[in-house]
Amino acid sequence: MARTPVAEHEERVRALLAPLRTRDAETVPLHAGLGRVTAVDIVTPIPLPPFRNSQMDGFAVRAAEVAGAPVDLPLVGEIAAAPGEPAPLAPGTAVRIMTGAPLPTGADAVVPVEDTTVSGSLVSIRAPRVSGEYVRDVGSDLAAGDVIVPAGTRLASRHLGALAASGIAEVEVEARVRVDVISTGSELVDLGDALGPGQIFDSNSTALAAAVEAAGAELVSTARVGDQAEFFRLLLDSSVDGGAELILTSGGISQGEYEVVRETLEPLGAHVDVLAMQPGGPQATAVYRGVPVVCFPGNPVSSQLSFLLFVEPVLREIAGLPPRMRAPRILDTPLSSPPGKRQFLRGRALPAGRVATLGGPSSHLVAALAAADVLLDIPEDVTELPAGATVETWEL
Amino acid sequence: MARTPVAEHEERVRALLAPLRTRDAETVPLHAGLGRVTAVDIVTPIPLPPFRNSQMDGFAVRAAEVAGAPVDLPLVGEIAAAPGEPAPLAPGTAVRIMTGAPLPTGADAVVPVEDTTVSGSLVSIRAPRVSGEYVRDVGSDLAAGDVIVPAGTRLASRHLGALAASGIAEVEVEARVRVDVISTGSELVDLGDALGPGQIFDSNSTALAAAVEAAGAELVSTARVGDQAEFFRLLLDSSVDGGAELILTSGGISQGEYEVVRETLEPLGAHVDVLAMQPGGPQATAVYRGVPVVCFPGNPVSSQLSFLLFVEPVLREIAGLPPRMRAPRILDTPLSSPPGKRQFLRGRALPAGRVATLGGPSSHLVAALAAADVLLDIPEDVTELPAGATVETWEL
Incomplete structure (x- = not known):
């Protein structure tokens, strides 16, 4: 089966989320404006300073x-x-x-x-x-009517200080992207519940919810469903009715059976794909009642990396946050990588620009991901790298 | 009058705030743990994965x-x-x-x-x-009882994901530093009020409050007082009684009259100083009923830069945040600087590692500070720098 290149899926998600870039404005009290992005040029109604x-x-x-x-x-x-x-x-x-x-x-x-x-x-x-x-002199900092903070500025304390000096008590900022997160899988149980045979805790909703917030978006709700398509549709409807502008799902998109996300969304025109990528091969995009849905695989490491690769860059751009840092580093030990797959390995940054891998490539190693501080991005066509080779890394 | 070097005041504030580094722990639900710092090693009660x-x-x-x-x-x-x-x-x-x-x-x-x-x-x-x-295999990621997130970790989404996978629903994190901000000055009015002759809007409480939050601390309250010492003392008492662990004041510490902060705190042993620094010469530190008080000058640019220089580094360290970035840059135009004063000029980063100053050196230019994205840090003994000279800059 031909696998889709990562860059192609990246473009597909980017196109799906493009309408989110046109944001409505909302008015918030100045003190609540920290970290928000101005929707309009804000002009000072008074000269600064107001008197000589x-x-x-x-x-x-x-x-x-x-x-x-x-x-x-x-x-x-x-x-x-x-x-x-x-x-x-x-x-x-x-x-x-x-x-x-x-x-x-x-x-x-x-x-x-x-x-x-x-x-x-x-x-x-x-x-x-x-x-x-x-x-x-009056107006030696700014004249009345001058722009004090331009549109598109992510408000830091110094902007709030200047706005306050102008007497501006409320600011018009872009609404945050409202995101819902849905975990799927009949093996999942909630935190705090007892774990029976064959059951695992739902970690994806916690991790994705936090990742959404860290990317400057607004988490509206998280929900969990087993493998019942009718309940999954109820959750999707409830997200749309609740005003979600983006729905993220995890699990249920493999080629196997009991794949509730694929079974529900594919008949509605979802694009279901297997990427040339490890971890995180199965991926899908859909539109449900006009709302974009990005579907990640259920393995915790896969879903977290998929969010980081495909959705986070767009959300961070919309929120006025800088992109995640990337840097070339020098490999401390040799590594091998499967042919035809872009591999994202977890690693630890070492002194002098070096990097070591951490844990194995398997997508179930959530503790190793937690302990990592970089991802190693190994291209599709690379199968062996000697110690001392330069690899591209992403800061976690 | 001999002026105190910036580094000496920096050390004094650092010593004053040292007791804040010993934090109490508090337990929060896992989903509220994003960005908080773990107070203890967190061990997984189950092996990961829990079954083969x-x-x-x-x-x-x-x-x-x-x-x-x-x-x-x-x-x-x-x-x-x-x-x-x-x-x-x-x-x-x-x-x-x-x-x-x-x-x-x-x-x-x-x-x-x-x-x-x-x-x-x-x-x-x-x-x-x-x-x-x-x-x-069972436990191939972590065995039961292994540390999943060590103490002192600033929790990101990947840590929350791993903790959730272990079924951990609550985390013990270090309490945030509780900070109160008090603006002083009879010329100040609240945002939204009408500005009479000789009056300016209180911008320091807004800017410092936001800066406190951005530094990972908890803003408890902001307050404002004119030049009445008895009201200032009431505010200090109310801060202490309200559990503030650090009080920041702006204004009222010059050598002139009507200097409510100096007049109140100097008899109680405050260290009042004039630094070899521009902007932001007048500075003070005090302890009020056991609570450290750091006193900034009232000029908005001075108080914001003083926070950034003296208090923010300590708060960021406690909150597990990386220090503000500094980098050498190449000066685009010549500049002069007063002898015997370390000067912090506002600037704009330019392509190719260059930097230009923005606005003048005066401490009332709040809009120029808002428009700046770097500070130029000009040493005490430098009075002239040609274009092309290398200057140290701080990212804003």
């Missing part, structure tokens, strides 16, 4: 009056960083001013406190100043 | 009986990946078996379906198998 103020603790003066410094000026009071409009500065006087305090009308420069000496009601200015020195 | 099962869709056989392949064996049924104990395999027979299904007693190898042909009730095995081939 002092950059230093010092004395507000007329620059022209200190041009012949040293010079002594009568001290006429003090302006704090506090609400209210200060009195205009009378010609021939200086006023003590704090950092951030509004400059009085008439003043056009600030003399830092370290360049002055106060004696009684006089302040001695030691050096001349030019107009505008140590003065923060 | 097939690695392939194929036929379970006795390896010795197919040693002389090709050989035909009577087919006696089918074992699915489903609950229940399969019947023992009678000598001289084969049974169809699905991936993940329990191997029957007596069988010790699986022949993949592609190496077989079924005719009626006979299966022809084309190639010999050795004992154990395509069989996943």
